[in-house]
Amino acid sequence: MERVVEIVPEAGLHARPAAKFVETANEYDAEITVAPTENGEAGEAVAASSMIAVTSLGVKHGEKVKLTAEGEDAKAALDALGEVLSTPEDGEK
Amino acid sequence: MRTVTGTGVTPLSGLGRVVWYTDELELGDPPEGIDPNLERERFEDARETAEADLESERERARERVGKEEAEVFGAHIQFLNDPQFAEGVENAISEGLPAEHAVREGFSSPIAQFEGMEGRMAERADDLRDVRDRLLRLLTGATGTELADLPEGTILLAERLTPSDTAKLDPDRVAGFATVLGGRTSHAAIFARSLGLPAVVGVGEVLHDISDGTELAVDGEAGEVIADPDEEIRKRAAATRDVEIRAEPVTTADGRGVEVAANLGTLGELAGARERGADGIGLFRTEFLFLDREAPPDEAEQYETYREALSAFPDGQVVVRTLDIGGDKPIPYLSLPESENPFLGERGIRRSLGDDSELFETQLRALLCAAADEGTLSVMFPLVSTVEELEAALEVVEEVASDLEAEGLSYELPELGVMIETPGAVFMATELASRVDFLSIGTNDLAQYVMAAARDDERVSGLHDPLHPPVLRAISRTVAAAHANDAWVGMCGEMAGDPDLTELLVGLGLDELSMSAVTIPEVKGRIVDIETSEAERTASQALDAATKDDINEIIDQ
Numbered sequence: 001m002e003r004v005v006e007i008v009p010e011a012g013l014h015a016r017p018a019a020k021f022v023e024t025a026n027e028y029d030a031e032i033t034v035a036p037t038e039n040g041e042a043g044e045a046v047a048a049s050s051m052i053a054v055t056s057l058g059v060k061h062g063e064k065v066k067l068t069a070e071g072e073d074a075k076a077a078l079d080a081l082g083e084v085l086s087t088p089e090d091g092e093k
Numbered sequence: 094m095r096t097v098t099g100t101g102v103t104p105l106s107g108l109g110r111v112v113w114y115t116d117e118l119e120l121g122d123p124p125e126g127i128d129p130n131l132e133r134e135r136f137e138d139a140r141e142t143a144e145a146d147l148e149s150e151r152e153r154a155r156e157r158v159g160k161e162e163a164e165v166f167g168a169h170i171q172f173l174n175d176p177q178f179a180e181g182v183e184n185a186i187s188e189g190l191p192a193e194h195a196v197r198e199g200f201s202s203p204i205a206q207f208e209g210m211e212g213r214m215a216e217r218a219d220d221l222r223d224v225r226d227r228l229l230r231l232l233t234g235a236t237g238t239e240l241a242d243l244p245e246g247t248i249l250l251a252e253r254l255t256p257s258d259t260a261k262l263d264p265d266r267v268a269g270f271a272t273v274l275g276g277r278t279s280h281a282a283i284f285a286r287s288l289g290l291p292a293v294v295g296v297g298e299v300l301h302d303i304s305d306g307t308e309l310a311v312d313g314e315a316g317e318v319i320a321d322p323d324e325e326i327r328k329r330a331a332a333t334r335d336v337e338i339r340a341e342p343v344t345t346a347d348g349r350g351v352e353v354a355a356n357l358g359t360l361g362e363l364a365g366a367r368e369r370g371a372d373g374i375g376l377f378r379t380e381f382l383f384l385d386r387e388a389p390p391d392e393a394e395q396y397e398t399y400r401e402a403l404s405a406f407p408d409g410q411v412v413v414r415t416l417d418i419g420g421d422k423p424i425p426y427l428s429l430p431e432s433e434n435p436f437l438g439e440r441g442i443r444r445s446l447g448d449d450s451e452l453f454e455t456q457l458r459a460l461l462c463a464a465a466d467e468g469t470l471s472v473m474f475p476l477v478s479t480v481e482e483l484e485a486a487l488e489v490v491e492e493v494a495s496d497l498e499a500e501g502l503s504y505e506l507p508e509l510g511v512m513i514e515t516p517g518a519v520f521m522a523t524e525l526a527s528r529v530d531f532l533s534i535g536t537n538d539l540a541q542y543v544m545a546a547a548r549d550d551e552r553v554s555g556l557h558d559p560l561h562p563p564v565l566r567a568i569s570r571t572v573a574a575a576h577a578n579d580a581w582v583g584m585c586g587e588m589a590g591d592p593d594l595t596e597l598l599v600g601l602g603l604d605e606l607s608m609s610a611v612t613i614p615e616v617k618g619r620i621v622d623i624e625t626s627e628a629e630r631t632a633s634q635a636l637d638a639a640t641k642d643d644i645n646e647i648i649d650q
Contacts, residue, residue: 014214016161019168026174051171052178052203052221058214089161 002068003078004037005085013059013085021084022051030071032081042066048081094323097303099271099296101316102282103365105611107269107291108322108330111307112243114251114258120233123194129186136182136192139231143173146227154260158284165220165256165280172224178203193232200225216279223255243267248309250300259284269293269311271318273300277361285313286361289368291330293318314609329611338370338614345599345623352605353617354409356585360398363405366610370617373409373469375533375607376585377402379416379456388426389452395459403468410469412533412583412607414512415456416449417441417475427452436538436547441476446485457493461504473510473533478517480524487528510580514538519567522574532575533607536586540564559588560648561641565601569636572602583607595619597648600632 009017013034025032025048035045036057045068046053059065065085069077147166154163172178181199182192190198200221207218229235240261243249249262249270259281262270269291275281276295285292291313303309303320310322310330319326344350354375355366366374382390382398390398402411418424419432419440428448432438445453457472464470474486490509497504510531513519515538526532536559541548543564546556559565568584575582583605588594590608592615598606599620606616631647638644 014217015168016164019164019171022171023167047176049175050177051168051175052206053175055217056203056206056210056214058210 001070001074001078002066003082004064004066005082006064007059007061008086009089010061011089012061012063013057013065014055016089017084018051018055021081022049022054024080024084025049025077028069028071028073028077028080030069030074030077032067032069032074032077035066035068037064037066094326095320097296097299097318097320098316099293099300099318100275100277100282101313102277102292102294102361103286103290103313105269105289105291105365105369106310106312106314106330107248108308108310108327109246109248109268110244111250111303111305111309112247113305114240114249114254120193120197120229123190127189127191129189132186132190132192132195133183135232136186136195139192139196139228140173142231143224143227144170147173150257150260158260158288162283169220169224169227169257172221173228175203193229196225196228196232216276219253219255219275219280222253223257226255227257248311250303250309253279254281256280256284259288262288262290264288264290269313271296271300271309271311273297286364289365314611337618338368339617339621340370342372343617343620345620345625345628347625349599349625351599351603351620352410352583353613353620354412354583354605354607355610355613356607357402360401362610363402366613367405369610369613371406371409371610371613373406374402374411374413375583375589375605376535377411377413379413380418383416383418383424383452386426389455392455392459392462395456396463399460399463399470400466403463403466403470407468410471410508412471412473412510413460414473414475415442415445415460416452418444418449436541442474442482442486443476445474446482446489450489453489454493457490458497460507461490461493461497462502464505464507465503469508470505471508471510471531473512473531475512475535476514476538477511477525478515478521480521480528483511483525483528513567513571515542516567519543519571522571523578526575526578526580529580531581531583532571533605534568534571534582534584534586534603536564536568536584536588539567539586543567558641559586560594560644562636562638562644565635565644569601569632576602581605590616592616592619593648596623596628597632597635599623599625600628600630600635602629602632 007013011017032048033045034048035042036059067078067081147170151163151166178199182195185195185198204218204221207214240258243266245266247267249267251272253272253274271293273296282294291311293311293313293316296318307320310319310326352372354373355371356376357374358378359381419435460472477483494506508530510529510533511525512533512535514535537548540557540559544556544561546553548557572582581604584603585607589606590612595616634647635644
């Protein structure tokens with residue numbers, strides 16, 4: 001199961017939003033990966049459970065990532081992660 | 094006296110004695126014959142303790158620094174539990190390393206990875222070091238400098254400060270800090286601003302030349318670190334530390350209210366301004382919104398910025414100066430003509446009514462919309478020298494208002510004012526004041542234009558002084574013109590923030606003084622002791638004086 005999501009928080013997939021993303025990913029049993037995309041092409045995927053790996057992607061606000069999830073709660077995981085990535089942080093519009 | 098420079102991150106100065114921050118985390122060679130199972134247990138224990146500590150520090154930072162900033166500790170918890178790091182540690186322990194060496198191993202490649210990246214990504218390396226050192230301290234029992242327990246009046250010097258380090262600092266004990274590394278957006282800088290701590294970062298290796306116990310001033314506004322400071326610098330720095338902070342508006346001893354506001358160049362300075370007891374913002378320079386970028390900020394971005402300033406001062410006034418750009422600051426998306434003498438060329442309102450008219454309209458739209466929400470917004474125009482310019486600017490405000498009306502957007506007309514910076518504006522102050530709600534005297538430019546002495550030319554710096562009689566008389570004439578037309582009159586510029594001139598300025602009749610936040614406490618302290626009648630006597634003597642020396646003598650009395 002996969003989904004492409006645009007990064008809404010101003011900070012990008014970085015710092016606080018990244019922490020929230022990884023925290024959420026770890027709440028599910030599904031194997032989840034995240035990959036940066038460029039012109040619709042997905043790059044190398046990394047484990048969504050690793051803060052180091054997720055942060056090092058350097059994905060910025062307005063860019064898109066491809067999420068994949070395998071496992072029983074894959075759909076719920078993708079829903080929750082999609083929500084994290086498309087919700088602005090407190091104080092942002 | 095010796096001065097080194099870095100990046101100032103707070104508009105505050107501090108004075109104190111140097112304590113170098115050391116965290117002694119040197120690990121010796123790993124011992125032989127270790128039990129990997131025992132080391133795994135030690136590592137797990139340390140990790141659990143570290144996580145619990147991070148949770149409680151997150152809680153503490155939420156209360157002291159702010160909810161958003163506290164989330165850096167949330168990120169640290171995720172780094173701590175990272176499978177990539179756990180794998181590195183596990184491999185090292187299996188190879189026979191003790192837990193502390195394994196932790197160092199496990200972090201080394203992720204830290205190197207982030208260090209090799211650009212800009213904000215490189216700062217994640219600091220986060221990882223912070224998490225690593227936390228674990229190492231737990232595993233080795235090393236404590237390093239006790240940050241929560243520094244002697245009063247400490248200036249902390251460090252290679253770098255991590256967020257956990259900075260969050261531990263007690264602003265009542267620490268007079269400021271300076272670091273070898275770090276930039277304006279580093280966590281240490283952000284925390285320093287929130288805590289109202291004087292700080293200079295990124296000073297470089299020369300910082301190491303300053304030894305423990307040295308008397309040191311840290312000027313977070315100029316970005317200077319000054320060892321063995323002279324009397325003047327000590328006075329200025331001490332002013333920000335020892336003076337009582339008055340958070341409420343003040344009056345003179347006989348009850349005349351004088352508003353004391355802050356000059357603002359970026360939103361980052363808002364916290365420092367509040368911290369120092371500003372009643373509001375008397376000069377919000379908007380240039381920072383337009384510099385260092387490829388395209389101008391849109392209406393929404395500007396609106397948000399003005400809102401943020403207003404929400405910091407819900408009970409005060411925020412006076413925004415419209416864009417004041419000229420040939421001295423290059424902006425890629427504006428066609429700024431090269432000018433032989435940018436200070437006498439096309440700048441301020443001249444450009445807003447000319448080449449930059451679209452930017453001007455967008456800015457006014459954002460300002461009128463922001464004025465409709467909480468707080469009191471005022472808008473003033475820079476470098477006006479004729480009544481025609483003011484009338485043209487007011488016409489644009491009217492047009493923008495009727496556009497917003499037609500679009501059904503909610504807006505409000507703010508108080509409108511003129512900056513008095515040119516001799517032309519001084520001579521026409523009556524006519525200008527009768528058309529607006531307030532005048533604001535920009536003394537740096539006013540002195541430059543009245544004295545025909547460039548601000549940045551050291552050879553004429555003696556002439557560029559607002560205490561020359563012509564400048565003082567120009568100020569007095571402006572105040573009289575404003576009051577005769579029911580307009581209030583303020584002053585922004587260096588002169589307003591000089592505590593030794595506060596009595597003179599109150600005597601001249603100024604209703605508002607706006608300055609760098611750092612001098613606010615001392616100026617407020619002076620105001621409460623002033624008797625208006627005495628101040629007026631001083632002012633009238635100064636206005637009669639023929640020379641700057643005579644004026645200085647009158648003030649010193």
